[in-house]
Structures are given as structure tokens and as C-alpha cells.
Amino acid sequence: MASVARRARSSRGYCPAVVLALVAVLAASAAAADDESRGPDWHVVSVASLLPSTVCTAARAASNSSALSVVHRHGPCSPLLARGGSPSHAEILDRDQDRVDSIHRRIAGAPTTINPARASKQGVSLPAHRGVPLGTGNYIVSVGLGTPKKDFLVVFDTGSDLSWVQCKPCRDCYEQQDPLFDPAQSTTYSAVPCGAQECQRLDSKSCSSAGTCRYEVVYGDQSQTDGNLARDTLTLGAAPSDTLKGFVFGCGDDDAGLFGRADGLFGLGRDKVSLASQAAARYGAGFSYCLPSSSHASGYLSLGAAAPPNARFTEMVTRRDTPSFYYLNLAGIKVAGRTIRAPAAVFRAPGTVIDSGTVITRLPARAYSALRSAFASSMRRYKRAPALSILDTCYDFTGHATVQIPSVSLLFDGGATVSLDFSGVLYVSKVSQACLAFASNGDDTSIGILGNTQQKTLAVVYDVANQKIGFGAKGCT
Template structure:
């Protein structure tokens, strides 16, 4: 073992326990990690078999789906859109490469940064137009990216199931509908309003219509919406109401969503999108009266497994909470205060002000967590000190700290924990520490914003296996370890 690894692993306690652990350190970091785990409950190392680094080519989601179904009446199974459990994969022509996923991820990050930076001036311009009775122009939303997760929801009476992306960075939910002027090819047949006995159009005077970023009135006083995403994808259609089925027995009557009839862009073969943002048109807001003001989800450790999305419901007893920060300039996003990082149990030397100045968004659609440049550089240095025994590998797109594990049976990786305001300390699952494209290229799953002024983003890789709880009533966000496998 390298001397740096031994020093980092040695406990800070004196006496007999320190002597015992010091002797264990001479044997192996795996034994030391186990001893530290037993003594403190917070292991400083992940010891992982190399053969388990890559996901299975076979879907192993049956147990997780059953757990999701039993979680509450409004729980849905969650799968990665490019994994073997995805209903989209079979007809999508294969998954994109890791480099393509990460490049699209940067597009999403750029769009979040643009939206946050330009929100104040855009809001002022919109207010001026609205005061004159002028309909609002389309405002570019968050880029879709490709590292998304899929849920299946039911629409209409009788129910028809659709595979849609769920996104905490979007508000309006929508599916493609008949008749369609220009629709992309999707997994399932289009939603047909004529076949649903509970379908109704939303009139222009409805508050849900006037609350949209972009709307117009048709000659028949129907509300027409338009959403333009940051990657040039676009959906246009009628704002409508119908029954939304959630899980095995949950249903939301009169759910407002978009019936898209002119859609194009990077939606893959998804049937549409479910928005879980903070605005009142989102699913989270519309469901609050029936299920409670909040939701939770768990993203699985592997693309061959499944997690869940639950509307309402109780938080797990082990959840650690931090305050949900209100930001009026970008009301769709969920903010929280990241204040520190630990590597192998030791705090990385970054002033708290570095994190607080730009703030941090938690986002289900961003793959890789973005940090202020000062914080990322400090994290990278600390992580690399514990990884000296491994050969460095070439960078992978935005990921610049990569390692080659060829020839190893097991690897010992330092833990990474995120510290939030209020004291919540979230020790990441191994799947949240490294992004593994292949055994010879396993990369630290964080990236720099390139500056200290752009908002940080807590991506979905770091959220894996946690029950992530959005308690809107109490204005807090929680993380429950081992929420799913």
C-alpha cells in the first residue's frame, strides 16, 4: 500500500483501537475499511470487485419494480432509458456512446446555466409584455440531455400506458397526440383524445394556461402551448385535461398536460415527458392536494436495475434532510446548499463561500455533478492522492481524472461524501464516485463548471441508490441511504 493511503486510513482515535487499526492498515485497505466501518459506521473506503463494475446486459429489475409497487399506491418503476430494462432500447437502434452521453450532458448543463443567468432579465421582460396583454414568447428551457430515466404512466379512460422521461428541471408534462401535424417516431401508438371519455380541452382563460411560459389562443378559445428546449427540441400542441394513472391504484383526475401535435428534436423514442418542477403546472404541484406536496425517487446503481418514483408518501426513517432554498429568479429548479466535501472521511479544504456564492441545483436529468472550479480542483487533488497505486487512463469527454483497473480483481476507492447545510452528510454509493465506461477507463464522476460563478448542479450519478425526498411542505430535501439497489 502506498504511504499516502496508509496515512489517510489511520484513525484519529488513540489507545488500543488505534493500535489495532494501524496493524490492520499494514495488511490491507480492505481490512482497514471494514474495521473503520465497525467502529464509526462511516467507512472511508469502497472495496469493489472489478467484475462488478460494468452493468449486466440482462434486466434484473423485477424485484425493484415489486418494491416500487408496494411503496405506495402512487409509485412508478424507474429505469434508465438506455439500459436493458428500458422499453425504448429495443427499437432505438442501440444506446449512444459514453462520450455522446457526456457531451449531451454538457449541453444540458450549459442550458441550465444560461437559464439561471438570464432568468432575472427574462422575467422583467415577460412582466412588461403581460401587463400589455401580449402573449408570451417561447422561452428556451433546459436541454433534454440523454442520461434520463423513464417511467410508465397511464392516460385517459380507458387507460393507455406511455413511456415518458421524468425531469425535475421541467414543469409541463406532455405526450404526442392524434391528429398529429408533425410527430417524431415514438415507442407506443400516439394518445388519441377521441378514445378517452374523460378528455377535455383547457380554455384560454384557465389559470393553468396563463401560467405557462408560452401560450396563445386559438379561434375556438383553446389554449395552445409551446415549449422550446435548450437543445432545439420542441413540442407544440393543445393544453388539455384527462385522468393520469399513477402506479397500481393511484389516479389523478383532471390532470393538465400538453397534447403535442407538432414535435421534433432529441426525444429518442420516449412518448413524452413528465415535469416535476416547482411551477403549478407540474405533476408535483397538481398532485399535492391529493397525495401531499412532495415526491421522492430512487435511481438504481446500475442501468440493468430499477428504482422508483413516488408521488407523495412518507420519507424513509434514515433520511437526512437539508433546507430547500427558494430562488425566485428560477422558480422551476430545486436549490439546496452544498457546503463541503469529504474524501476518505477527511474534509476537503474548500471555503464554504465557494459553494454558497453560486448556489446548487439538484437535477434528475444532469448525469455528472458540476462543482465550482475551486471546489472541483480541490476534490480532484484529494481523490488522486489516494489513487496513486493505479495507472492513469485517458480522459473521457468532460471527465479528466480516470484510472485503468486492468489486471485487478478488486479495487479500493476512497469514499466521497457531500456535506449540506444543517449537517446532512451524504456518503455516496460507489456508483456515485466513479463513472465506468470500461475496466480500463473508470473516471471520477465529477466535473468543473470552469469558474466559481456558475451554479453547481447535483447530478443523477451522485443520487444513485438514495431515496431522494422532495418535501415541499416543509421546504426540505432528504437523502435516505439504500433506497434501492
């Protein structure tokens, strides 16, 4: 500004009007630049709010609603945390990579490694790539099972089909939060016979000496559950109508693996044995959920595909090789309102699966490289931090009261544009290590995965009846 004033004096003498005019122009430019960094294409966030609270602020689902309250299994709202502790961020991300590897193997049709000791003990040969789900997820709900009902904390997982809980008598069970389900104490319990259609649909099954159906499920992280296929009454809400009689599930009596202290797992995949499919006659073909922005808050899981007015939909894609998954077509990404330099074909070639149990979204290598470049260009004001496991674009916010982060929006086929919440842009392990919450597949041929971090705060609607998937902003409020 001083040099501008000197130039104004040099030829015509001191001119206050000129100086003031130039000051006004420069001030307006600075204000415009500041408005741009604080506009709808940017998030301005207090650094003090980056880390989740250690106190649960979750609200309970309405008593007259069949919606189930969803909490993060490692957060302060989780009853599992009190006894089981919480893994480190590096451990969570390393396990996430195991799940992603399993998804890629399953879709590619590659053999899935099975624990030979357990396979030998059971005397079975599991399919190479069918019927092998993907490992436990990150969010839990409470359901009632049996008559009279007993409540159980279970992981819900869109990448699995069969629902199960651990049961008495148990030959080999891991330690869980609640007492085991006791079939002898339920007046509505019955074992599924080997000849039943539900048994015949299972990929890995056998018959007991009593002629009842035995199931076996091996997950991608080598966790495993074995037991009897059974029927009983499932309670999903407080109203008498919120029950499913004759619900088919696994009564596990030989289980091991990385289930934490969860009482079991409920599958929401597309197979006929999943909870979503069995509940379709009562609630409609589909379901929706909202994952909270932080582990100290709550979301919901609701059967039926009721959509909020602001939901934006894209086509649900079906693939014959892995029909249980929910696929959609991601076509592009915007950073700070500008589309990254990756053509839609880069995303469409491998396709994209949406998964509630994968933490970090995986992109084709070319797409991730373009995203990382655009994001880093907008973050040049901040000091870089070391990588965290699979996350290679991290920043140190130490000494900042607030930070300005570029918005990230996902573009889907059909024109649906979904703007991510701030919690879906960064994965924060600590103030000095906040990382872009996306990762590369390492190639352009492996399937892309839309993970649960990017789904936070969105009402995610699986409208199976109309074969579409929708996203509504501020879904948990």
C-alpha cells in the same frame, strides 16, 4: 526486516525475541493500514462488477402501491432500448454538457438560442430566459392516460414543469415506442380554453381559432413540443384511488428533437402546472424517488414526501429568478473521511441546484480542483487513463481483480452528511477507463448542479410542504 535483524545482532548478538517483537509490530502496522483502506471510508469492489449487466433484473413496483417503477432509458430494462439503440458514453456526456449550459444560461438570464426555422413557422417570439426547460432526462416511468387508460413511457424531469405526450392527429411527430395518444378515444378528455388560469400561467402560449389554448416548449438542446393544452384522467397505480382527474398536460402535435423513443415527458418542477404540484392535494406537497445503482436494475418514483427513517435533511432554498428549480446548499465534500480543502463559501457563493436530468455533478472550479486532488492522492496505486469527454480524472483497472476506491461524502447546510454509493463515485465506460464522476464548471460563479449519478441508490425526498430535501441510504432496496 533483514536490516532490522542485522542491527539487533550487531551489538548484543542474535536475539530471536527482539526479531519476533519487531515482526509483530510491523505486521500490526501493515494490518492497520490494510484495515484503513478497507474500512468505512473506502469501497472495495470487484472489477468484474464495474460494467452493468446486459440482462434486466428490475423488480416491478408493488401492485398495491402508487410508486412508479423507474428504469434508465438506455439500459436493458428500458423498452426504448430494443428499437432505438444506445448512445455512446461520450455522446451521453456531451449531451449532458448541453443541458448544463442551458441551466447556466437560464439561471443567468441569458438569451436561449431558439431554432429560427421553427420559431418562424409558428410565428411566435419565445421569452429569453423563462419557460425554456432543459432537455430530456435519463430515467423513464410508465403512466396511464385517458379513459379507458392507455399506458405511455415518459421521461421524468425535476428541471421541467409541463407534462406532455404526443397526440393524434399529429402534424409532425418523432417516432416513439407506443401508439400516439388519441383524444377521440378518451371519454374524459377536454381541451383547455384560452381564458383558463392554466393557460394564462404558461410562458409561451397562443389561442387556436376554436378558442383553445396552444402551448410551446423549447428545451435547452433545441428539442421542441407544440400542441394543445388539455385535461384528462392520469393513472399512477393499480388502485382505483391512484388517479388524478382533470390532470392538465400538453397534447403535442408538432414535436421534434432528442427525445429518443419516449412517448413524452413529465415535469416535476415547482410550478403549478407540474405533476408534483397538481398531485399535491391527493398525495401531499412533495415526491421522492430512488435511481438504481445500475442501468439493469430499477428504482421508483413516488408522489408524496414520505421519508425513510434514515433520511438526512437540508433546507430547500428558493430563488426568485428561477423558481421552478429545487435548490439546496452544498457546504463541503469529504474524500476517504477527510474534508477537502475548499471552504463552504466556495460552494455557497453560486449555490447548487439538484437535477434529475443532469448526469454528472458540476462544482465550482476551486471545489472541483480540491476534490480531484484529494481523490487522485488516494488513487496513486492505479494507472491513469485518458479523459472521457468532460471527465478528466480516469483510471485503468485492467489486470486487477478488485479495486479500492475512496469514499465520497457530500456535506449540506444543517449538518446533513450524505455518503455516496460506489456507483456515485465513478463513471465507468469500460474497465480500462473508470473516471471520477464529477466535473468543473470552469469558474467559481456558475451554479453548481447535483447530478443523477451522485443520487444513485439514495431515497431522495422533496418535502415541499416543509421546504426541505432529504437523502436516505439504500433507498432502492
